[in-house]
Amino acid sequence: MKTIKMEVTGGCQCGAVRYHTDRMLDNAHLCxxxxxxxxxxxxxxALAATPNGALKWTRGEPAVFQSSDFAERGFCAQCGTPLFYNSLDNDRINLTIGSMDHPEDFPPHNQMGTQSRVSWFANIAALEEADFPEDTAMKAANRQHPDHDTQEWPPKRS
Known part of the structure; x- marks a missing residue:
């Protein structure tokens, strides 16, 4: 597995937990x-790994659930966003691609656990696209952290 030097930031939906790494492994995949x-x-x-020593929590820390004798999963205790999967027997941590500020940088190379893949997964690309109105009221009420680091979160409301 190739190591790629690159800056990656991400975090949870509410902004209570943020992370940074400067190295990623070339293992983006679906499980x-x-x-x-x-x-x-x-x-x-959807996961992609960074070496354990490269990952830094820059705001808050995730809650952790040991999902088996072999693995633990991290998430934000405030909003529930899944942040990582960590096999306890190796030196890397798999970050959830959706929690990254730029998930488009990590197209999956392979998939695993396909014996549990839902039967309709193969047809997703053929689904009809529905309209999604982004009205002003929804945007104004949004409490989602932006896809970049911030000095302070949540912002002070006037």
């Missing part, structure tokens, strides 16, 4: 196993 489905509350986990 369809039932444990990942449950942990993500979704049909798969």
């Amino acid at each position: 369809h196993c039932r444990m990942c489905q449950k942990a993500m509350g979704n049909i798969f986990a």
Whole structure:
């Protein structure tokens, strides 16, 4: 597995937990196993690893659930955002691609746990695209942390 020198930041939806790394491994992948489905509350986990020593928590720290004798999963205790999967027997931590500020930088190279892949997964690309109105009221009420580091969060409201 190749190590790539690059700056990666990310964090949870509410901004209570943020992270930074300057190295990533070339292992972006999807996991369809039932444990990942449950942990993500979704049909798969999208993950990419960084070496353990390279990851720094820059705001707050994640809560951790040991999901098996072999692995633990990190998440924000305030908003519930899944942040990582960590195999306890290696020297890397797999960050959730969706928690990264630039998830588009990590297209998956492979998938695993396919015995639990939902039957309709293969048809996702063919789904009809529905309109999603982004009205002014929704934007004004948004409490989601932006996709970049901030000095202070949440912002002071006037």
